[in-house]
Amino acid sequence: MTTPLFDTIALIGIGLIGSSIAREIRHKHLARRVVVSTRSEETLRRAAELRLGDAYTTSAAEAVHEADLVIVSVPVGASGAVAAAIAGALKPGAIVTDVGSTKASVIAQMQPHLPAHVHFIPGHPIAGTEYSGPDAGFIGLFRSRWCILTPLPDTDEAAKAQLRRFWEALGSNVDEMDPGHHDKVLAIVSHLPHIIAYNIVGTADDLETVTESDVIKYSASGFRDFTRLAASDPTMWRDICLHNKEAILEMLARFSEDLAYLQRAIRWSDGDKLFDLFTRTRAIRRSIVEAGQDTAAPDFGRHANDPVE
């Protein structure tokens, strides 16, 4: 057995992401000891039942005091409070990272609290499902996915290399990016799609002319794809909207402008404009499949799960 990458890892927050990381650490022996912390006693009890760590505490400060790596996996709006709670207990030389979907706001919230003797390296694994909580995690969640680090200008190279190795051990490809650019990229590839999905499901729910039963029965014609994203954790997504406001509003404005153009093409029966748009979007799907970021199986492979007659 190889030497673990870290002696002690503290996981603050043990939802889908935190618990997937916990399972990977145990599976791959990446730490000698894992301390799990979450505010909710019920969630902590469940984490213990699932044997996600070696020690459990509702006190984030208590969790981190021996940790060489601290991974904060909480809704982005809670980042500042976690940083304030752990600041005084952090071991000199410890690496502190997070998995939040917004980076400028997390840095603004956490950095002022953290002592100079730790390495704060914000991160964001681009992975997830529509489920949440410690039961939702699984081994393989990060495999072949990208993990974006947004290191601050003065970041220690050795600490960064160590954190890279950790994510690579989980099967991820690691990228580095400026926090502001990260927030713009995520606004279009993640935040806008979720907001649009929540919105369309809300619109369908409110219609008077089409019943909810109609929507559910015939959802396989497209609608059901949106309901998956719209089933994501509400607290997480409320916080993302509040903490990446500028970039999201910019992308929403672009989206609405383009939609007005498309709407006009429909109203004026401009078939050529519609055909042009509907053609060029195919290429992006192809590139995503070729890049290994989605399955080529029809319908995301849903039919692969069908019973055979």
Added chain:
Amino acid sequence: MTTPLFDTIALIGIGLIGSSIAREIRHKHLARRVVVSTRSEETLRRAAELRLGDAYTTSAAEAVHEADLVIVSVPVGASGAVAAAIAGALKPGAIVTDVGSTKASVIAQMQPHLPAHVHFIPGHPIAGTEYSGPDAGFIGLFRSRWCILTPLPDTDEAAKAQLRRFWEALGSNVDEMDPGHHDKVLAIVSHLPHIIAYNIVGTADDLETVTESDVIKYSASGFRDFTRLAASDPTMWRDICLHNKEAILEMLARFSEDLAYLQRAIRWSDGDKLFDLFTRTRAIRRSIVEAGQDTAAPDFGRHANDPVE
């Protein structure tokens, strides 16, 4: 072996839907003879290579003259031309149906051409994938999906019952609906989702601040879900937009109104409004899974296809 439901079935159009029907007919022995027709010689040759029928012709009129059941599976904008082409060749008592995603327009295009001595029963199986063409079809596409019939007021009950039995043999549940209501329901559950998906992929493609490479690499955070719908057949979707214009414009207006409300909640950091919307949309996902219209597996079961380490 039981008696087939029909002696001769003519399939006009042999894309994803037509070729899936062809495979089911052969698999379940639903007809003694299947005649396949499509305008493109290349597609017809491919259909023959795939052994989708017993006879092949580029002439729709020739295809139908002995058929007891004629299934028109072409982009909805081509329905009128097909009806005009086959009208004079149809056998008295034949059932003529279609699979188009808009119903009022298909009826308006086809009915004037069709002779009184046939049973015209418009239909729409709520099933599909993002792929198109004769190679894309497969057995099981219609299983557990709904097929909506929009019969005209004077429709012969025996003919309707016979068409129902056909779709039920393919594993579908059959529903009946007024064409206008069908078009409104499909506008929200299918047409709007596709238009929104095409639009968001177009928006992402046009950005200056985020590169296409960024969009592709990080697409697993939500965006990739939309690219599947946005990879659907452009001709089919151009025609749907042109032929269900009123209902689509109505749903687009509702969607945009709701999006403006959501956008305002983000701008003014109204976390409670966001949380409320993001919470109620979860219930619809649950209902869709419970109704057997989607998989409960995380991420549509994509991870089920991952290699195990």
